[in-house]
Amino acid sequence: MKIKYKYSSFFCFALVLVLLTSCESNFREVQKMGFSEFSPSGEADSINLKYTDSGRIKAVLISPKMLEFGMVEFPFTEFPKGIDLTLFDANGKKTFVKANYAISYKGTDLIDLQGKVNIYNETGEKLETEQLYFDQKNEWFFTQRKFKFSSPKGVSYGEGIDFSKDFKKVNSQKISGEVNESE
Structure with missing residues (x-):
């Protein structure tokens, strides 16, 4: 039972890590969309x-x-x-x-x-x-x-x-x- 718990903890940790890194790149893309460049018309x-x-x-x-x-x-x-x-x-x-x-x-x-x-x-x-x-x-x-x-x-x-x-x-x-x- 301890081995199953150990693998599930590792799996959850890896999943959270993958989600955080993928969110980071999406977050930067969202920031770029809200940024309007100050350029001449x-x-x-x-x-x-x-x-x-x-x-x-x-x-x-x-x-x-x-x-x-x-x-x-x-x-x-x-x-x-x-x-x-x-x-x-x-x-x-x-x-x-x-x-x-x-x-x-x-x-x-x-x-x-x-x-x-x-x-x-x-x-x-x-x-x-x-x-x-x-x-x-x-x-x-x-x-x-x-x-x-x-x-x-x-x-x-x-x-x-x-x-x-x-x-x-x-x-x-x-x-x-x-x-x-x-x-």
Whole structure:
């Protein structure tokens, strides 16, 4: 009787072991089915996009790569290799924006520019920073990061600035530098 019990215990143990190992592989397969990969719904290389309003060009966007994430809960467009953006005002004056990386959030109309961010215009005004936000609706730039602002009048440094796309309205914080007001 002891031998029969010994074999039945061994058989039960072996059966449980086989079931556990087979369940492990099935469990991993079930996990994979529930996992949704975060991938773009659209992708474009070497884009040159012109935005027009009432027959006038308002902006030109050039980027080597664009990834569209339109099927996620908070849709966005990513430019992982940077952007070169030209903005036009009502009189045709240009403002140029360059960044190593950009992401545009659809629900907020905000563009987050990152990396080496430079914004400059035809009159020689230039702002350099590591991160800058652009509010497309209000045509307004802002950052809380350190910046360098250069113009024909001089150079200033600071931490925190917001300004209109044409640099006509500028609010800066914690600034230092030299500016020649006589020009």
